[in-house]
Amino acid sequence: MKNIRISMLLLTILTLTLSGCAGFQTSNNEEANVNEDGKTVVDFWSFWGSELRRPIIDKIVADFNESQDEIEVRHTYSPWGDIWTKELAAIAAGNPPDVVINDINATAIRGKENQAMNLSEFIDEDFSEKFYPELWEATLYEGDSYGIPFNTDTRVLFYNKDAFEEVGLDPEDPPETWAELEEYATKLDVKENGEYDRLGFYPLWGVGYDVWLLNANGQNYFGEDNNTDTVNINTERNVEVLNWLKSWRERIGEDVVNSYQAQIDSQQGNPFFSGDLAMIVQQPTFYQQISEYAEDLNFGVVQLPEYEPGSGHTSWGGGFVAEIPEGSSDPEAAWEFIEYLTGKEAQTYWAVENFDNIANIEAAEAASESDELTEEGQMVYQIAVESMEDTLLTPAPVEAPGFYNYINPQVDEFFLGQKTAEEALAQAEEDVKNLIEENQ
Amino acid sequence: MGKRKLTMRRKESIYGYIFILPFIVGFFAFTAGPLLFSLAGSFTDYNITSQMNFTGVENYQSLITEDGLFRTSLWNTIYYVAFSVPLTTIGAIFISSLLNQQVPGIRYFRTLYYLPAVLSGVGVYLLWMQLLEPGTGMVNLVLGWVGIDGPNWLYDPDWTKPSLILMKLWSVGGSMLLYLASMQGVSKNLYEAAEIDGASRLRQFFHITIPMITPVIFFDVVTSTIGGFQIFQEAYIMSGNGEGGPANSLLFYNLYMWNQAFENFNMGYAMAMSWILFVIVFVLTIINLKLAPRWVHYEGEEK
């Protein structure tokens, strides 16, 4: 008993000492709008906290703060993914930050739900021309923009040049069409005693089935401007694409596919680095990993192959926007920072330092010629910029939020052999149409 | 005499309320408001930021009559609870009875068995994704040694839920702690008396240990049933893109609710879901409580 009492006493003393800390000082909501020097404070939240990205975004913020003497931007890191839950709670409580980096694909929905501010009052006529049109369009709800594109990505094909040479393929002549892709892949396979020593290619490592559907169709599931009057899910071509994808699975074997898949899903151990996989579809930033984890790898990059000659190298991408949450204390100042963030200077800096695709076209072109990149880096970046022209986004239409939750399970069942492609896609189309009807 | 007894009872009542007062205060200050808000919200089209219009029982109606994913998620969750609760309970009792002996290095063993329960977060789930990898993963490797051809675990819809249950069993050390604490309360006299009577270890275990720890077994069953119905993060991370795949086999109730609330911003709908879950779990808990007197033995109880 004595022990308990003594420890209670000690704990109480500790308690009293600790309660002097900063975490115990409450503040009213209005204080932080102006700093000691009378500058307007802009709270900026991003999920860029890693050793690589943090210094880059902090530098951009510092440059902006020095470039003028009205506004001080304060950058706060918040964990990837969870940052948006936090933002939502802050908006609901009426005390949000002023600028947040958010997912481009949900921008229209966030505009519709009054989470993000309508930015049209700040935007002059030709402002939108600075950005890739596909990206800009994804930020629109009823014609108004609710977030300014910051960075983006696309999917390209990386291939192992040494492996190409080894089997007598020209390393400077990568596959251009699906037929060639399949032909090359078979050639690149090395099988011994029934086990693969090297795999040529498998289309669903690195990307999902939907990228191949986009690539074959050259368009999204929905109609012009993402209108939901048209739904193109259960089409003959899509059936064909799914069956094509499954033929790879059958040829290579379920066990091999699952085993490699698990490796890639766990984000550790990529067989492309070790040469056990000759081709893989990835984002251009994959180059950065190659140069770090497999610097001796002799690789090439090319845009995604075409479904049939002339059908286009359509690729898939996503990205992030800078938005002003509804309820921000000083939208004008926030906008000034967003303008800087998406301007050429900051965008080029971000692109070069991070090896990341950016939304500003002029900056992207400048980056691809930047001397700060290695020759190899420039080569990859140029392909990335080319691929951006053919890149489609798949933002959810406001009438069909989370529509992929209805397609993916059906496609899963198809790959598991529980449904034919026709059955799966028919069901998916019906489910998505029901979803649209509910949200009309 | 009668009058005195009455005041005694009243005095006891006052004491009772003094003791539970902190809870009552905390409940009204922090919990009751949000709970009522979510109940009210379940009858609206609340989307967190811009709308909250009364829609009557529409959310409940479409959940029960139209929403296929709702049914899938409920079924998945019931499956998970039905297997994980008994298995982890038995596992925890078994391990804690081993750990309740005087064996060399027992402190280290206890710490070791508790370790997995301390580990939490994304890292552990991704670790298990590697261990369950069908080709070179450790689980199938070990199964291979004993001649079993391991399944595809997280890639086969029939095996995804067993995968999670397996992972839960690994970290059973948390409830092990409860049983261990409870076994300390069992008087050694009972065992010694039984031993003198010639009762085997097994008999002692079933006739002394088990009955004496029933209060904690009861606690464990009730709380892990409640907790099991709320399984979320495992599925969120281990189903690849957080959608509950493959083929919706990991689409648990809370995962679907999360997607409705924070991906599609159908918060009103999610609130209706949460109250349906509440009713289900509440009924189960009441059944548990009603059944308890038949098998839970409190030493302190007057007979």
Add this chain to the structure above:
Amino acid sequence: MAKTNEETKFLDEEDKIENRSVPNTKLRYLEHRGNRNNMWRIFNFVLLAAGSLLILSPLWWMFATSLKTMAEVMSYPPSFFPESWEWTNYIRAWNAAPFTTYTINTITITTFVVIGSVMANSFIAYGFAKIPFRGKSIWFAIVLSTMMIPGFVTLIPQYILFSNLGWVNTYYPLIVPHFFGSAFYIFLLRQFYMTIPTELIEAAKMEGASHFYIWWKIGLPLTKPALATVVIFSFNGAWNDFLGPLLYLNDENLYTLQLGLAVFKGQLSTQWNYLMAGSLLVLLPVILLFFFFQKYFIQGINLSSGGK
């Protein structure tokens, strides 16, 4: 009744008992059953050791990853032993974010949470277990009910509530609610209090002891193993809490360890070696605490066996 006396007696003599020598008769009896016991112990030990391997192997994976270079982490197939043991990973991980500050912050929050949880819950649970009063079952049902509503749907209204109190960006939302009890621990401790013989409490009341005195003098000491469990659980819970600090802390100087660990998991890639090294470092205090607090379980054994 005999038992009650015995238990009160050993309570009073708690400290002396541990040093008391074992009577001769008992010693002879212990020798007699020694052989059979040894067999059991060996069997038990073997089982435990085998189980440890199962427990340890995933942990080994974690440990091995923490010592690899990223290039090795990304190599295929994965290696079981690190090629070169990169102990500097631990230092680099620690310096990747202000982890020292985060540690102090986490300790601060955790200390309060543990104090609050132990005091409030043991107090409340005593009321539910050992005092008969009107409305008890309704209130107990309410206690259990608070566990049954998924936190997601109360998250937003609760945030608004704390925001209106001006508590956002402070530790209050993470600490204060714990001083008002939480269902899990109330229920747990109630189960343990229920096993205290009612006669024991009645006897104390006859001698004029109030319920406060009984709770403090009999309730707390007799439920030591359970209190130790609450300490460990609530420590673990506060230490590993992610959602709470995520929502309520806006100033990075106030961040906790779990938020710090999230730095290693980015949008595109994860620094596995640092994440694992960081996770293991963060884990260390919890393990040490457990190792230390075990003595309350072992003490339990001594108490009951010495009490004859």
